[in-house]
Amino acid sequence: MKTLQDPQKIKQIGDFYIELKKIHHKYFDFWLHDTFLHWDFLLSLSLAVIPWLLWFKFRKRESTFRLLLAGFFVLIISSWLDFWGTMYGLWYYTGKVLPSMPSFIPWDFCLLPVTIMFMVQYKPKTSPILKGLIFSCLTSFIGEPLFKWIGIYVQVNWSIFYSFPIYFLIYLVAHRLSRVKAFDEL
Known part of the structure; x- marks a missing residue:
């Protein structure tokens, strides 16, 4: 079928994806032999x-959906x-649970959201700026x-000082989402 997109462009992008696929296969082999079931993987x-x-055990049950909204954000x-x-x-990261994106599942999918959900839940009247x-x-x-x-975690061209305002903003937005009026009070 003829497409609206330039066929040459489609081929060029397809070539990039073929290269990415080769690199992913190579990385998977490395991960399987040098990371899977090693100390860093565990x-x-x-x-x-x-x-x-810990979150499932200690969360405030009546605020579960409010907290999950903030956590999923x-x-x-x-x-x-x-x-x-x-x-x-x-x-970049070493010792990954899965050899895929997102980059580091424990940080992105677990440590950051769960920490924020606990902070939002604990002492809910404390200033969000202080908590952030x-x-x-x-x-x-x-x-x-x-x-x-x-x-x-291996920094290549990054500084922890760049991370600070980003984490601060993420906390403030998550805190705000946890206060949406469609939910019961904390």
């Missing part, structure tokens, strides 16, 4: 499972930003350097 798997288990935004950061070579600053400090100046020291 650590990452634990960091992907334990936060959610964090999950989507953090994985999207992480995808862009790795795609543009600002950082605490969250930003914890993630930027403790979390990222810790993962860097472990060797799971």
Whole structure:
């Protein structure tokens, strides 16, 4: 079938995808032999499972959907930003749970959203700006350097000081979403 798109452009983009597919296969083989079931994989798997288990046990049950709204916002935004950061070579990860995107599932899908959901739930009357600053400090100046020291997070062209305002804004938006009036009070 004839398309509106230029056939040459379709072929060029197809060639890029063939190259990406080759690289993904090569990375999968590496991951399978050098990461899967090694210490860094097991650590990452634990960091992907334990936060959610803790959240299911200690969440405020009547606020589950309110908290999940905030948590899923964090999950989507953090994985999207992480995808862009790795795609543009600002950082990369080792010891991944899965050899695919998003870049680091324990951070994007577990640690960040669960931490924010706990912070939103705990002392709900505390200033969101104060909580956002605490969250930003914890993630930027403790979390990222810790993962860097472990060797799971490798900064290429990035600074923890760039992360600080991003984490702060993510917290503030998540906090705001948790306060949507369509839900019961915390």
